[in-house]
Structures are given as C-alpha cells and as structure tokens.
Amino acid sequence: MYEEEVMDTVAEEATEEVVYQDETLVCKECGNEFVFTVGEQKFYAEKGFVNKPKTCKACRDAKKNAGKPERQYFEAVCADCGGVAKVTFEPNPERPVYCSACFEARRKPRD
Numbered sequence: 001m002y003e004e005e006v007m008d009t010v011a012e013e014a015t016e017e018v019v020y021q022d023e024t025l026v027c028k029e030c031g032n033e034f035v036f037t038v039g040e041q042k043f044y045a046e047k048g049f050v051n052k053p054k055t056c057k058a059c060r061d062a063k064k065n066a067g068k069p070e071r072q073y074f075e076a077v078c079a080d081c082g083g084v085a086k087v088t089f090e091p092n093p094e095r096p097v098y099c100s101a102c103f104e105a106r107r108k109p110r111d
C-alpha cells in the first residue's frame with residue numbers, strides 16, 4: 001500500500017548547492033537601496049570576499065573615480081613662469097601655454 005515512501009529516502013543524498021538570490025541592501029553612503037545581484041554574489045564568492053558590499057554601485061564607482069582626473073591632461077611649459085602647465089587641450093607649439101596660476105593672473109584685471 002505505502003510503497004512510495006521508500007523511494008523518498010534515497011534522494012536525500014543529493015549534494016546541496018548554494019542557491020543565490022538577488023538581495024536588496026541599503027547603501028551606507030547614500031541610504032538608497034540597491035540590489036546585490038546573483039552575479040555579484042558569485043563574483044564575491046569567487047574572490048573569497050566574506051563581507052557584503054556596504055555601498056551601492058554608484059557610490060563605489062564615485063569613489064573609484066575620485067582620484068582620477070576625468071579629462072585627459074597635457075603637460076606643457078608655462079610661457080610665463082616656466083613651470084609645468086597642465087592643459088586640457090593638446091598644446092599648440094605656436095601659442096603660449098600658461099599654468100593655472102599664471103592663466104588666472106593674466107585673466108584678472110591688474111587694477
């Protein structure tokens with residue numbers, strides 16, 4: 001009559017797999033909720049990270065980029081003081097380039 005019950009005991013040996021699920025976390029930086037996705041969780045597991053991210057991707061990206069200048073800078077010799085002038089355009093050898101200090105000084109009216 002109850003033959004089916006015997007079958008069940010065999011299946012229990014199956015290896016337990018970690019089941020990942022998207023997780024909603026709250027960013028410590030901006031307070032917004034963000035999703036710790038399955039892909040990210042696997043990435044973290046692969047890298048051996050035990051802690052969950054504390055900040056959202058936007059905040060993490062902002063931090064990552066904080067030290068880097070967004071634009072490309074060219075270095076030239078300041079035509080005024082001879083110091084290093086960093087400019088956002090490729091310096092034209094025929095035109096004088098000024099460092100930021102000299103540029104500011106020239107822009108301001110002297111009197």
Ligand SMILES: [Zn+2]
Nearest residue numbers: 027030056059
């Ligand atoms: Zn954030």
Ligand SMILES: [Zn+2]
Nearest residue numbers: 078081099102
């Ligand atoms: Zn200068």
